[in-house]
Amino acid sequence: xxxxxxxxxxxxxxxxxxxxxxxxxxxxxxxxxxxxxxxxxxxxxxxxxxxxxxxxxxxxxxxxxxxxxxxxxxxxxxxxxxxxxxxxxxxxxxxxxxxxxxxxxxxxxxxxxxxxxxxxxxxxxxxxxxxxxxxxxxxxxxxxxxxxxxxxxxxxxxxxxxxxxxxxxxxxxxxxxxxxxxxxxxxxxxxxxxxxxxxxxxxxxxxxxxxxxxxxxxxxxxxxxxxxxxxxxxxxxxxxxxxxxxxxxxxxxxxxxxxxxx
Amino acid sequence: xxxxxxxxxxxxxxxxxxxxxxxxxxxxxxxxxxxxxxxxxxxxxxxxxxxxxxxxxxxxxxxxxxxxxxxxxxxxxxxxxxxxxxxxxxxxxxxxxxxxxxxxxxxxxxxxxxxxxxxxxxxxxxxxxxxxxxxxxxxxxxxxxxxxxxxxxxxxxxxxxxxxxxxxxxxxxxxxxxxxxxxxxxxxxxxxxxxxxxxxxxxxxxxxxxxxxxxxxxxxxxxxxxxxxxxxxxxxxxxxxxxxxxxxxxxxxxxxxxxxxx
Numbered sequence: 071x072x073x074x075x076x077x078x079x080x081x082x083x084x085x086x087x088x089x090x091x092x093x094x095x096x097x098x099x100x101x102x103x104x105x106x107x108x109x110x111x112x113x114x115x116x117x118x119x120x121x122x123x124x125x126x127x128x129x130x131x132x133x134x135x136x137x138x139x140x141x142x143x144x145x146x147x148x149x150x151x152x153x154x155x156x157x158x159x160x161x162x163x164x165x166x167x168x169x170x171x172x173x174x175x176x177x178x179x180x181x182x183x184x185x186x187x188x189x190x191x192x193x194x195x196x197x198x199x200x201x202x203x204x205x206x207x208x209x210x211x212x213x214x215x216x217x218x219x220x221x222x223x224x225x226x227x228x229x230x231x232x233x234x235x236x237x238x239x240x241x242x243x244x245x246x247x248x249x250x251x252x253x254x255x256x257x258x259x260x261x262x263x264x265x266x267x268x269x270x271x272x273x274x275x276x277x278x279x280x281x282x283x284x285x286x287x288x289x290x291x292x293x294x295x296x297x298x299x300x301x302x303x304x305x306x307x308x309x310x311x312x313x314x315x316x317x318x319x320x321x322x323x324x325x326x327x328x329x330x331x332x
Numbered sequence: 333x334x335x336x337x338x339x340x341x342x343x344x345x346x347x348x349x350x351x352x353x354x355x356x357x358x359x360x361x362x363x364x365x366x367x368x369x370x371x372x373x374x375x376x377x378x379x380x381x382x383x384x385x386x387x388x389x390x391x392x393x394x395x396x397x398x399x400x401x402x403x404x405x406x407x408x409x410x411x412x413x414x415x416x417x418x419x420x421x422x423x424x425x426x427x428x429x430x431x432x433x434x435x436x437x438x439x440x441x442x443x444x445x446x447x448x449x450x451x452x453x454x455x456x457x458x459x460x461x462x463x464x465x466x467x468x469x470x471x472x473x474x475x476x477x478x479x480x481x482x483x484x485x486x487x488x489x490x491x492x493x494x495x496x497x498x499x500x501x502x503x504x505x506x507x508x509x510x511x512x513x514x515x516x517x518x519x520x521x522x523x524x525x526x527x528x529x530x531x532x533x534x535x536x537x538x539x540x541x542x543x544x545x546x547x548x549x550x551x552x553x554x555x556x557x558x559x560x561x562x563x564x565x566x567x568x569x570x571x572x573x574x575x576x577x578x579x580x581x582x583x584x585x586x587x588x589x590x591x592x593x594x
Binding site: 097108111138289290297303321 | 353400403593
């Protein structure tokens with residue numbers, strides 16, 4: 071589908087469709103922002119948990135020489151690293167998705183506004199041209215009626231046996247003047263009609279299709295950008311998975327290496 | 333190190349050490365419980381987020397025919413599944429670690445108490461036996477003193493020119509009676525001493541070492557059980573990682589398959 075060709079008369083539809091696209095970007099940014107907040111609070115809770123159960127010198131320090139105490143300490147350290155990875159997810163989502171998409175959204179809103187304004191302006195220009203045509207047509211009709219009236223008046227005067235030759239001459243001159251003016255008006259109208267037809271043609275076959283095609287490009291780019299944002303949402307977490315696996319491996323190691331004989 | 337051999341006189345130390353072991357189990361259970369609560373609340377927040385941004389029919393339903401809207405819906409579904417996996421982690425930690433270890437901890441406390449009571453009782457029995465020995469020894473000493481006195485009295489009577497033969501006879505009989513009683517007491521003392529030595533031997537070389545070795549076994553089993561619990565902590569999460577990866581893959585797929593031309 072080509073918007074310029076297939077939707078040339080669907081200004082309102084394109085307006086609504088692109089607005090719904092912007093809304094989706096906005097909704098996605100908000101969604102990711104809330105996800106990062108959840109992730110931040112989750113990481114914070116894990117960090118606090120790790121801190122709470124970590125040994126703080128004194129009597130407990132002594133127990134650390136026993137492997138099962140020392141291993142719990144290592145597990146808490148790994149959990150703290152784990153929390154760091156969750157924080158990294160939150161930060162990368164915030165900068166990689168929310169900040170970038172918000173900036174993009176501003177540009178997009180501006181671009182869409184410009185296109186819609188251009189389309190409206192073109193529409194208005196065509197309407198002004200049409201109004202001019204109407205007004206010239208009206209003037210031509212009025213002049214034509216006046217001319218007919220003047221011609222009839224001249225014929226009537228010519229046939230009037232009471233009219234002087236001066237009267238007849240004056241009526242004829244008046245009628246000729248009218249005819250001349252009417253012909254000028256007809257030429258104006260013909261010129262304006264030609265101008266309007268050309269403009270209308272340009273509007274429907276060039277101007278509006280160009281704007282709508284630009285809007286289609288814009289919307290397609292937006293969708294590609296959204297798709298990128300969706301993939302990032304998963305990629306950011308996929309990226310830390312090996313490190314999270316390492317943390318889990320560290321916990322297992324801490325468990326496995328415990329020697330109950332020591 | 334063998335507790336029965338190397339720590340036979342370290343009752344207080346073993347008492348303290350095994351108590352600190354129980355405390356560690358208790359602390360670990362509490363730690364895992366708090367982790368499950370964090371995990372539960374994290375999962376709940378993700379579920380709510382997914383629900384909040386999911387489409388609820390009406391006008392928005394229409395938009396779903398566009399791939400970029402439909403893909404967000406799929407991402408929300410995957411996030412909901414993801415939350416389900418976090419819940420599974422919480423549940424498995426609760427039943428696999430907290431519930432099991434709590435039950436084990438109760439048994440452990442009971443077993444430790446029994447061992448410590450047995451050791452105390454053996455100690456008390458040995459003390460009672462020692463007191464008996466002391467009392468028999470005292471009686472023997474007293475009887476011996478009486479005998480010496482009676483013997484001296486009999487000699488004194490025999491050498492007394494004023495004593496009758498009856499007096500001498502009576503003194504001698506009394507002295508003999510005393511000697512007999514003292515010899516009986518000496519035999520009692522010897523028997524009790526032998527008995528006490530045997531009991532002391534049994535206490536130090538058999539009874540206490542056996543109890544302390546059982547406590548060592550108990551503590552080593554506890555440490556192995558702790559090590560298991562530490563590994564479970566990681567394993568439970570490792571187990572859901574492939575499903576979490578699948579969710580992330582699902583999100584990527586939803587992003588990739590978007591067709592901006594539709």
